[in-house]
Amino acid sequence: SQQGEEDPQALSIQEGENATMNCSYKTSINNLQWYRQNSGRGLVHLILIRSNEREKHSGRLRVTLDTSKKSSSLLITASRAADTASYFCATDGSNYQLIWGAGTKLIIKP
């Protein structure tokens, strides 16, 4: 089942601009993860943020988590053409599952 919902569904920005994607979820979580998927490829893990963390950084990525609003955001700063991909959030569900959102398709225009 799909718990997470990313918005926007699609985002197109100029290279060098910042890109922000949001994820909302419905049930309480232990952690939330963000993944990137290049077209026709497998998903690659970007960052994991635990429920007791509010913000986490990794290079040009910044993830925030607001458990009171059941939402998270992924910020990519100084975007590059290579950041063009789909981005998914996933929360830990029951029975060893990850619950996935439908993704945000990000296009970086040169």
Added chain:
Amino acid sequence: SQTIHQWPATLVQPVGSPLSLECTVEGTSNPNLYWYRQAAGRGLQLLFYSVGIGQISSEVPQNLSASRPQDRQFILSSKKLLLSDSGFYLCAWSRVGTEAFFGQGTRLTVV
């Protein structure tokens, strides 16, 4: 380091033919293993997961089955493919509470 192999990358099969997609993991033991299907432009739908040899849990009733004959081998099968089985299939492994590692996917087209 851990790696995950999934093959083939693309597959075109006629309706009614059997299917076998294989996924193997290296560099770790007793992983949780997963098969997902992804429709074009959509998120991931969990098909099967396994927490150990011979232990398979199915999330969606369908024309597919899964088996785990060895600790690091996960197989997705069908006896007779349907047109609706077309899609992008992804194998993944993880441990509880940590990141998932994905294979490169198999693009299945049933004709």
